[in-house]
Amino acid sequence: MKLSDVDRRLLALHYVYPVPFNKDAEILKVDPELHNLFNYHADELARLLHIPKQKAVRLNEQLKRHEQTPFTLLYHHEKIIPIPITNPAYPKALKWLVDPPAVLYVKGDPTILDTTCKVAIIGSRKATDYTKNALSFIVPPLVDQGAVIVSGLAKGADTMAHESTIHFGGKTIAVLGHGLFHLYPYENKKLAEKLAEQHLLLTEYPPYMRPARWTFPMRNRIISGLSESIIITESEEKSGTMSTVDHALEHGKTVYAVPGPITSSLSLGPNKLIEQGAKPIWNGFQALENHSIL
Known part of the structure; x- marks a missing residue:
């Protein structure tokens, strides 16, 4: 994928200031090509990014330190493909978010992102065989019609969704709540390696960022944003x-x-959603009714 000069500058900014795009959109309004990114004074950065002066001073120092860092070459060496929001390859669906990722870092087959129909399958980390059995009815029709299954690589339902998709010959995207150098959970190491080779790992965090309690709720908006519909299996209320x-x-x-x-306590979540208007589902064809690929 070809990166422009503004793409490369945004990679440098995101490396030292890894926040959603709405946090640094102002600087691109003033300087659309980021020509002055490495020349701003701390006062200007504080004003444009709406951050305290002390934080702006540190950020300014880090930017100058990384002005010549060849991020694209470093990522290429690790088989990581960065997709800045300024690049045409960035998924249009994510731009509708209030706080879209400034940069996506992917590993695997990026063409999977171009698939029109993406369906998220999520649920509890404590999911039982009930979820696994349900997916054997839901996933095959979706895969047969070319839908990509999106989930979060967590234990339980997420893992089952990825594994079921692979088993039935489909493609899947795992959205991570951390950088690509820090896999979580560790039990999914082999699954993640398979996804990185034949499917897609995706995150908004630079490779060095470790998982934290707050990063996973942030990840959830990307799972939703990428997908046209969401399927919930077992989940607590x-x-x-x-x-x-x-x-x-x-x-x-x-x-x-x-x-x-x-x-089952894990039925409280989906049953409550159905009461509130969610559509009950027991086979994948139901999830395809609102898509044009049938």
Whole structure:
């Protein structure tokens, strides 16, 4: 993928100031090509980025330190493809977010991002065989029609969604809550390696960033943003899964929920969503009704 000069400058800014695009959009309004990125005084950076002067001083020092850093070559060496929001390859669907990622870092097959139909499948980290069995009915029709399955590589439902997609011959995207040098959870190391070779790992965080409690809720908006619809399997009534649902509803995405047995606490989330208007789902064809690929 070809990067422009403004793409490269944005990579440098994002490396030292890894925030969503809405946090540094002002600087691009004033300087669309970022020609002056390495020449701003701390006072100017503080004003443009709406940050304290002391933080701007440190940021200014870091920018000057990395002015000549060959980020594109370094990422290429690690088989990481950076996609800045200023690049034509950046997914248009994410630009609708209030806080779109300034840069995406992907590893694997980036052409998967071009697939029109993407469906997110998410659920509890404590998901049981009920989720695995449900996915055997839901995933095959989606895969057969060329849909890409999006999830978060977490334990439980996410892992099952990725593995089920691979098993049935489909393509899948794992959205991570950390940089590509720090895999989490470690138990999914082999799965992540397979995704990096034949599918796609995607994150908004530079490679050095470690997972933190706040990075995973941020990741959820990307899962929702990339996907045309969301399927929830097992989930507790209050969980990180529900934050993804909130993002989906805010952007008019269709939400499907797998009905569950009333004896299971992991059915509270999807059953409650159905009560509130989510569409119940028990096979993948239902999730394709609103897509044009049928």
